[in-house]
Amino acid sequence: MKSGKQRREEIKTKRLARLRAAHAPNPYMPIKTVPLGAVAVDPTQLTHNNTYGLLPSLYIDTPFVCKDCGAHEIWTAKQQKWWYEIAKGRIDTRAARCRPCRLVERARVEEARHVSQAGMALKIEMKKNNDESRRPNHN
Ligand SMILES: [Zn+2]
Structure with missing residues (x-):
């Protein structure tokens, strides 16, 4: 019977051989062309x-x-x-x-951004006006 050390050595050798075989050039493989x-x-x-x-x-x-x-x-x-x-x-x-659809999509996104920014600006303006009207009057 083999000792554990002998067995480990055997496994290691087989593993190495397998690795070498996997990395060896295969003559049956076609040459990779660019x-x-x-x-x-x-x-x-x-x-x-x-x-x-x-x-x-x-x-x-x-x-x-x-x-x-x-x-x-x-x-x-x-x-x-x-x-x-x-x-x-x-x-x-x-x-x-495709290029034509990309241009259409770009225009659509640009338009949506304008609408969104206009909406945000309006919201900020309304909030500002609201805050001013709620400010207590000390006169
Ligand atoms: Zn298209």
Whole structure:
């Protein structure tokens, strides 16, 4: 019978062999090719992503369906690089709308913001007037 120490040594050796086999290059695997139009990621521009998750190494043209009009669009690698690295978009965000729908959505949000701000201004004005009328008169 083997001692515990011998058994542990055996397990360790097998585990190491398994690890080496997993990391050895597989001659039957096709050589990974970089897809056409792929753009390299600049990891120094992705530090705003506070994540333990893996960051991509390439941007690849990605098809998507516009959530508003259902148009089939391509989110290009170049657009992704701009979005994630220049505009500092979060790495888990994806393209959702085609360009025309994006412009419509932007106008809608802008309009809603104006309405909201006008409402807030009115509310503040009314509260101010109300407070003044409630102030005790010592004359
Ligand atoms: Zn659309």
